[in-house]
Amino acid sequence: MDVEIKQYLDDSLVALNSIVLGKPGEIKLALTAVLAAGHLLIEDLPGMGKTTLAQAMSKVLGLTHQRIQFTSDVLPSDVVGVTVFNQHSGEFSFHEGPIFCNFLLADEINRTTPKSQSALLEAMEEGKVTTEGVTRALPEPFFVIATQNPSHQTGTYPLPESQLDRFLLRIQLGYPDSDSERTLLKSGNRRNMISDCEAILDVEKIKLLQQRVSQIRVSDALLDYLQRLAEFTRQSELLHYGLSPRGLMAVLSAAKSWAYLSGRDYVIPEDVQAIFPAATDHRLRDQSGKAASTLLSTGAWVLTQVDVIN
Amino acid sequence: MTGLAARNALAWMLVAQVAVLAPMLLRFPWWISVVCFCCGLWRVLIYQQRSTYPHWSIKAIFVFLTLAGLLLQWKSLLSLEPWIGLLLLMFSLKLLEMQRVRDVYQAILLGYFVALTHFLYDQSFLSSCYTFACVLMITAGLVGCQQVRADLRPWLPLQKAAVLIFQAVPLMLVFFVLFPRLAPLWSIPQAGSMAVTGISDQMRMGSISELTQSSKLAFRATFADRLPGSQSLYWRGLVLNEFDGETWSRQSSSHNSNLYRSGRRAPQWLSDREVISEPVRYRILMEPSQQKWLFTLPMVMPAANWKIGLSSEQHLVFSEPIRNRIGFNVQSALRYRVDTNLSQSERAYYLRLPAEGNPQSRSFARRLNESSADKQAVAEAVLAFFRQEQFYYTLRPGRLEGETIDQFLFASRRGFCGHFASSFTFLMRAAGIPARVVVGYQGGEFNPVGNYIEVRQFDAHAWSEIWLQGLGWVRMDPTAAVAPERIELGIEAALQEEGSFLENIPVFWLKLRGFAWLTEVRFQIGAWSHYWNSFVVGYDPVMQLNLLSRFWEGIQIQDLAHLTLLSFVAMMFLLAIVLLRSVKGRHYSEIVLVFNEFSALFALLGYPRLKHEGPLDYCHRLALQRPDLAEAINEFSEHYIARSYAGDPAISVKALKRRIFGLRLRLLKPVS
Numbered sequence: 001m002d003v004e005i006k007q008y009l010d011d012s013l014v015a016l017n018s019i020v021l022g023k024p025g026e027i028k029l030a031l032t033a034v035l036a037a038g039h040l041l042i043e044d045l046p047g048m049g050k051t052t053l054a055q056a057m058s059k060v061l062g063l064t065h066q067r068i069q070f071t072s073d074v075l076p077s078d079v080v081g082v083t084v085f086n087q088h089s090g091e092f093s094f095h096e097g098p099i100f101c102n103f104l105l106a107d108e109i110n111r112t113t114p115k116s117q118s119a120l121l122e123a124m125e126e127g128k129v130t131t132e133g134v135t136r137a138l139p140e141p142f143f144v145i146a147t148q149n150p151s152h153q154t155g156t157y158p159l160p161e162s163q164l165d166r167f168l169l170r171i172q173l174g175y176p177d178s179d180s181e182r183t184l185l186k187s188g189n190r191r192n193m194i195s196d197c198e199a200i201l202d203v204e205k206i207k208l209l210q211q212r213v214s215q216i217r218v219s220d221a222l223l224d225y226l227q228r229l230a231e232f233t234r235q236s237e238l239l240h241y242g243l244s245p246r247g248l249m250a251v252l253s254a255a256k257s258w259a260y261l262s263g264r265d266y267v268i269p270e271d272v273q274a275i276f277p278a279a280t281d282h283r284l285r286d287q288s289g290k291a292a293s294t295l296l297s298t299g300a301w302v303l304t305q306v307d308v309i310n
Numbered sequence: 311m312t313g314l315a316a317r318n319a320l321a322w323m324l325v326a327q328v329a330v331l332a333p334m335l336l337r338f339p340w341w342i343s344v345v346c347f348c349c350g351l352w353r354v355l356i357y358q359q360r361s362t363y364p365h366w367s368i369k370a371i372f373v374f375l376t377l378a379g380l381l382l383q384w385k386s387l388l389s390l391e392p393w394i395g396l397l398l399l400m401f402s403l404k405l406l407e408m409q410r411v412r413d414v415y416q417a418i419l420l421g422y423f424v425a426l427t428h429f430l431y432d433q434s435f436l437s438s439c440y441t442f443a444c445v446l447m448i449t450a451g452l453v454g455c456q457q458v459r460a461d462l463r464p465w466l467p468l469q470k471a472a473v474l475i476f477q478a479v480p481l482m483l484v485f486f487v488l489f490p491r492l493a494p495l496w497s498i499p500q501a502g503s504m505a506v507t508g509i510s511d512q513m514r515m516g517s518i519s520e521l522t523q524s525s526k527l528a529f530r531a532t533f534a535d536r537l538p539g540s541q542s543l544y545w546r547g548l549v550l551n552e553f554d555g556e557t558w559s560r561q562s563s564s565h566n567s568n569l570y571r572s573g574r575r576a577p578q579w580l581s582d583r584e585v586i587s588e589p590v591r592y593r594i595l596m597e598p599s600q601q602k603w604l605f606t607l608p609m610v611m612p613a614a615n616w617k618i619g620l621s622s623e624q625h626l627v628f629s630e631p632i633r634n635r636i637g638f639n640v641q642s643a644l645r646y647r648v649d650t651n652l653s654q655s656e657r658a659y660y661l662r663l664p665a666e667g668n669p670q671s672r673s674f675a676r677r678l679n680e681s682s683a684d685k686q687a688v689a690e691a692v693l694a695f696f697r698q699e700q701f702y703y704t705l706r707p708g709r710l711e712g713e714t715i716d717q718f719l720f721a722s723r724r725g726f727c728g729h730f731a732s733s734f735t736f737l738m739r740a741a742g743i744p745a746r747v748v749v750g751y752q753g754g755e756f757n758p759v760g761n762y763i764e765v766r767q768f769d770a771h772a773w774s775e776i777w778l779q780g781l782g783w784v785r786m787d788p789t790a791a792v793a794p795e796r797i798e799l800g801i802e803a804a805l806q807e808e809g810s811f812l813e814n815i816p817v818f819w820l821k822l823r824g825f826a827w828l829t830e831v832r833f834q835i836g837a838w839s840h841y842w843n844s845f846v847v848g849y850d851p852v853m854q855l856n857l858l859s860r861f862w863e864g865i866q867i868q869d870l871a872h873l874t875l876l877s878f879v880a881m882m883f884l885l886a887i888v889l890l891r892s893v894k895g896r897h898y899s900e901i902v903l904v905f906n907e908f909s910a911l912f913a914l915l916g917y918p919r920l921k922h923e924g925p926l927d928y929c930h931r932l933a934l935q936r937p938d939l940a941e942a943i944n945e946f947s948e949h950y951i952a953r954s955y956a957g958d959p960a961i962s963v964k965a966l967k968r969r970i971f972g973l974r975l976r977l978l979k980p981v982s
Contacts (some may be wrong), residue, residue, distance in 0.1 A: 221901065221954045266956040269924035304922045309909075310902045 005208055009261065012060045012200045019056040019193050020049055022180025026171050028261055029278050030057060030145070034206065035213045035257035038168020038250065039124055039144040041109075041282065048173045050147040052190050054105040057145065061206065062199030063102035064139070068120075070112035072155070076119035080129045094131070099123055102139050102203060106146040110156040120144070121163045141206055161283075168250050169275065170282040209260075216256040217266040225269050225308060226252060229276070232306045233284060239298070240285040247283045254279050269308045276303055319454030320357055322467050323408075323417065324350060326447035327401070330424045333440070334398055337431060338391075339383055342398055345376060349402040356406075364406050372403055394427050410977075411914040414455050421448040433635075435842035436835075446471050455914065484877045488858075490870040491851045508599040509547050509749050509770055511560040515707075515714050515729050522705060522726075522801060524767035527597050528751060529605060530840050532762040534591040538607065540753055541797055542644050544773065544785060545605040545765060547750035549623040553739075555664045556714055558732060558747045569619030569627060572612050579622045579649070582782075583609065587645035595637040595843055602628050604638065605750050605765070608785070609646035613638060623746075624648060624783075637848050650782040652744060660744035660777060668715040668736065675740035685743050685778055692737050693791040696730065699723065703793035705805060727796070730788035731772040738786075744777035748785075753800050759830075760837030768801055901954050904966045908946060911973060912936075925950055942973055 009031070016027045030053065033040040042050045058065035068079060081097030098104065099120065106120060123129050124144050128137045146167070149156055164170070176184065187193075201209075226248060234242030243251070252267075254275040259267045277299035284298045296304065327350065335343040355361035364372075376399045384392040401420040408414050425444045428437060449471035508528065509521070529545075550558040570577055589611060596604065604618065604626040612620045615638055617629040626640070652660075678688050702724045710717045715733045718725055725733075731747050738745035752771035754763040773787040790797045845853075851867075858865045909919040909928065917935055919928045929947030933940035946969045952958040953966065 217957060219955045219957050221899075264956075268926055268951055268955045270926045273922070273924060307921045308924045309905050309919075 005205060005212065006263070008201055008205055009209060013261075015060050015197060015200060016053075016056055019190060019197065020053045020173075021184050022176040023049070023053075023173055026173055027053070028258070029169055029171050029275065032254055032257045032261060032275060033169045034061065034141075034143055035209050035260060036168055036250075036253040037141060037143075037210050038253065039146070039166060041164070041167040041170040042145060042147045042173065043150060043170055044147075044173045046149060048175070049190075050173060051105070051107060052194070053173070054107075054145040054147065055194050056190075056197065058103040058105065059194055059197045060200050061103060061143075062202040063141075063143070063206070065103040065105065066098035066101040067105040067107060068098050069107045070109050070116065072112060074112045074116045076116050079116060079119050080123060080131060083132055094134070094136070096136075097129075099129065100136075100138060102141060102143060104142075104144045106144055108149060109146040110148040110159055112157065114157055114160075117157065117159060117163060120146075121166050125166050141203065141210065161285075164282045165244070165246065167282065168254055169278040171278050213253075213257045213260045215265075216259050218252065218256065219266065221309075222267050222269065222272070225272060225306075226255075228306050229272070229302060233280075233302055236302075236305070238286065239302075243280060243283060247280060250283075251276060251279045273303055273308075276300070318464055318467055319414065319451055320353070320408075321464065322447060322451040322454045323405075323414070323421075324353070326421055326444060326451050327405070329447055330421055330428075330444045331398060331402070333428060333431075333437075334394070334424065338395055338398065341379060342395055345399055346402040349405045353405040353408070363409060369403070369406065372406075373400075376400075376403070390430065394430070397424060397427065411455065414914075415452075418448055418452050418455075421451070433847045435839040438842065438846075446475060449474060456910075481878070481881055484881065485874065486846075486849070487854075488870055488874040488877060490867045490874070491849075491854055492867075508601060508767065509751075511548060511550070511601070513550055513558045513728055513732070513747065513749055513772060514556055515710055515718065515725070515732050517728060521770040522768040526767045528599075528765045528767055528769070529594050529596040530760075530762045530764050530843075531754070532593045532595075532760075532840075534593075536590070537756065537763070538590060538644055540800075542607065543753050543763070544608065544748075544771075544787075545751040545754075546608050546610075546625050546748055547605050548603045548625055548748075549775075550747040550749060551660065551662075553663060553732075553736065555667045558735075568622050570612060570621075571616055571619045572614055573616060577622070580612075580620075582649055582651055583624075584647040584650075585609070585643040585645075586647065587643055589641040589643045591639070591641050593637060593639045595635065595840070595848065596632060597635055599632050602631055604628055604632075606640050607642040607644065609643050609648055611641040611643070613640055635843060635847065637844065648782045649777070650780065652777055657744055657777075660746055661739050661742065663736065663739050668713045670713075670716040671719055671733070671737060672740045674719070675737045678737075679741040685741075685776075688741050688743060689738065689776055689786055692734060692741075693786070693788060696734075696788050696791040701725070701730075701792045703789065703796060703805075727772045727789040730792060731774050734786065734788040735774045738774065738776050745786075746775050746783075748773055748775055752797065755800070757833045757836050757840070759833040760840045762837075762840055764836060764840075900963050901950075901966075904963055904970070905950060905954070907967070908950070908970050908973075911970060911977070915977070925954070939973065939976065942969070942976070945969065946973070 013024075013027065013031065016031075017024055020027060030040055030042075034057075042053065044050055055065075055067075068074070077097065079097050080099050081095050083092050083094050085091075086093050109117060109120070123138060124142075127140075127142055128135050130136075148159070175181075184190075229251075230243045230248045233239055236242075251272065255267050255271045258275050259265075259271040262271065264271075277297045280299035280302065281297045284302070286298045286301075327346075331343075331346055335346065352361060352364075356363060377396070380392045380395050380399070381387070383395070387393070397420070401417070401424050404413065404417040404420060408417055422445065425441050425448065428441045428444075446468070450467040453467040453470045453474070510517075548560060551561045552559045568577060568579075570580055590607070592607075594605065606626055609624055610620065610626055613626060618638060619627045619629070621627055628636070678691050682688050682691065700723055703726070704724050705726060707718075707725045707729060708722055710722065715736050718729050719733050719737075735745045735747050749770070749772045751765045751769040752773070753769050754765035756763050771789070773785060773789065775783045776786050777783050787797065854870070855865060855867075858870070862869070905925060912918070912932055915936070917932055923931070925947055929943050933943045936943065946966065949961050949966060949969065953961040953963070
């Protein structure tokens, strides 16, 4: 393993943890999504630090970043850009929307209309934008952190399953523990800390890291475990539908990048278990609420039902 | 957190222990139950981590106290009870040191032993079924210890145990049928013979009515061909000749010791027997009575078994009191003539009465005798007297004192078979007719399922025999004169009006005869018990050789031993083939098996792997819980993960197995 590049990664983790307090697991998951070249959905109540995390990440990762605050009147053109007539040159020219960046923070994505949502999500999936017959590639790497309020809050358009599937991981931040909260109260405004923060990674390093992650070894024993997990979600009567092959691949790539973050060049079942709830909770639906009655999320419940070895 | 597998094993161990101990504790002093209960409770508290294992000194005190208790209770160690008590107590105390796998195995082994001790007390069909269930539960405990897989439904061990036992059935049958049966080389007496209800060798007026409150089985009789009518089912037990004014008893003189056994020189009285009808053949399977006499229909032929003697009073006597269930084949000629020549001394003997007492009866007998010269007519007249006067057949006769015969015949006139037989015989003797009282059973219930007659204690009966010139001894049943339904339909019908049949037993299934299906069930259970007693419990060396000589002429005990060994080897061979074939079907990879072996080892120590626990998490937990082994555990986990997930070819499965072996060795060493 390339020690130097790994060192940058560890430094970024430290930096992020100093800004978003008491959430090391969630921060590691967020970085996991970046390394796996996937998008991240943060779902939580307002004021839990979603935006702080996203802003801190964009800063630390050293990527060009944009932010779209979604409201119900945001139009697709507000996201991807618009073609306007330039009177000086007498030509139509394309004004790139905020989506043309490396790191996009899509705030409160479920407050906008499905039309605008799909404009963003299609771009996320394809990595390019097509307007008026012209296809324009988005910069590489392209990474979206979307935040959303829990869908039962008022004024929301819940994302359909097909759209949720585009996010590699979905995490929740939750309340901080009391020590972290005390530190937060003492140290004051995060915004200043973020603007003071220096970029640790850059586009090149991130590309290199993503390449390293793709080289992580996966044994047959681990694939057996993954397939057992998928098989269980498909067979279980308590789940509406099972994990799709794309979902399973998402689990694998997230597990690989988690293994890399944990300092291994091979994946062990514990890596899969660490990312499994975040990778599958938004892809599975609990049929009867029976799985949920165990107080575990759907993904975590699936983990308890499948034997790791054998 | 204690593992679920350990919970399953412990739960089944406790269930099995309760089941195994319950019937034994009922037979033992109460304090043993208390000790057993406390041990079980303590073990549950340990499991819940609300208590700890006792220190060795406390255990030593326990052992000492229980030993002292056993000695105080029984005073001597020369009988079986204190030893069984010791087994029960140690079995319970073992719970308090079930720390290691070895201890669990010992406890389970003890459990099997305790289950076997049930048979020292009861070998009946139902009790055997119960013991079988106990064995099943103990085996479930054993399976529970071995559970590695995380599928921990609590019923799983029981299912597996049932399958295991089912698989063992062929071997069991081979051993049962073929294993040479030798008489025990030694036996430890059981202290205190159990109280047995049954016919005794004394009869006071009314003493039989106590018997009729018991539904205990006396014997079962299976007839080879046709069944005799209920009027001929007089099962003679023994003859009572001595009367002291209140009690009829057996003579102790030389008459009775004059037994004829087959193969011996025939005594003179044996020639004075005349068979008139073709003898019926039947087999009697008799429950233990603690007495020597056997019950047969008259006139019984000498038995082929040298242990059974025929007395001069035409009943069979066993060579020793019947402590275990015995079966014997006999023949009886239902029509016969016996002792047509009565010597002067015998005649005098059968006329003996107390010098005085019961004057009213004596004069009544004398009057009858004077009125008729024919002895048989005198007897008929007495029977007519019973029939015509206001005599009642009842189980509640009221107490008679003093001149009991007079009181009964001329005052109370309420009585049971004992009253009638006693007073009838008295009248006969007073009238100068040689007479004697016979006690035994009358009737019995035919079980159509098992095709046998079942005689219970409430079928106990007493009647008379009188000697008539030219006819010999003739049976006279005065009860039949008063209550003919007693003989024809059985005692229950005779007492229907009074409702006193088995009145002391609150709920008894014999009372539920109104329900046809219940009767059917009762017959079925009875038949099963009968088959069990005849073919399983009663499978003795003789029966074994008889059975096997059907297939192998002239088979010897030595041949049996060879045959047993041969079948055992053959069966093991078959088993080996089956096992070897099924190995192919396993889909586990070698490396998975290695890890399963590792987690099985720690599961036995009480730290099973949870199903969803990955190897790294599991080993971390183990290392935390067993710091003494942490290094070895971590090394194993490192190598295992390197082999299984990092695909490191330098680590061989064999090396991993060696590590497990090393762990095993370390665990076997006693904890210092």
